[in-house]
Amino acid sequence: MTRAIDSHLAGGNRRSLAGYQPEHFLWRQQGGVGVITLNRPERKNPLTFESYAELRDLFRVLCYVDEVKTIVVQGAGGNFCSGGDVHEIIGPLTQMTMPDLLAFTRMTGDLVKAMRACPQPIVAAIDGVCAGAGAIMAMASDLRVGTARSKLAFLFSRVGLAGCDMGACAILPRIIGQGRASDLLYSGRSLGGEEAYQWGFHNRLAEPEALEATALQWAQEIASGPTFGHAMTKKMLHQEWSMSVDDAIEAEALAQAVCMMTQDFQRAYHAFVAKQKPVFEGD
The missing domain is CATH 1.10.12 (Lyase 2-enoyl-coa Hydratase; Chain  A, domain 2)
Known part of the structure; x- marks a missing residue:
């Protein structure tokens, strides 16, 4: 039975993603599951100024989309996300003024806020490289399926920055504990998939060839619930x-x-x- 929605509510508080085609990543809807695929495999799926903003805007819109019940976030080509693109983001940041830098860091933080505020549970499917802002996107998801070969790294200290980026100091300790979060944020070291699972960052492990199917099945199970x-x-x-x-x-x-x-x-x-x-x- 189709639910009746008052016209004034439908106009202001309901949105449809029918025909939605993002410019900077892939989107498809599989039943009640929306699938986001970061799709720059030749560079291990780095983020750009534009993809940050487009992802933020999508997660904001999802607050109003009833037909999408859960989200899967993944990367193409055997890697999740290598973080901010060195040439398209890191280089330009070194030339910016303080107001522009603050606008950028607030914009990246807004992506995490949007992920946490959207009502749909988010399942991250993590293979290969998951570093920097990619690690943050995985952290900001509700659930994580990894592979044994995945490599998680919060790289900020490696590029002369603080580990307190995009909510990492607030969210990461709640997932893996204060001491382990401190280890990763101070060192910037890589955490293998098995260790990430033992630490509780990955909720589940899957073989690389079964990763997408495992994440989709989990998301579909959640989507079939209340x-x-x-x-x-x-x-x-x-x-x-x-x-x-x-x-x-x-x-x-x-x-x-x-x-x-x-x-x-x-x-x-x-x-x-x-x-x-x-x-x-x-x-």
């Missing part, structure tokens, strides 16, 4: 970082009460009574 509830879980996971335990418990009480008003909650109950598997629709 997507309104998943969006609430993502929001709470992010917001509760800055809450006391008491405030978090109260926030979760309110969030769960809202979810109890959804049709998906009703569907789950009736399916349980009928000894059937619920079919969730995200409303």
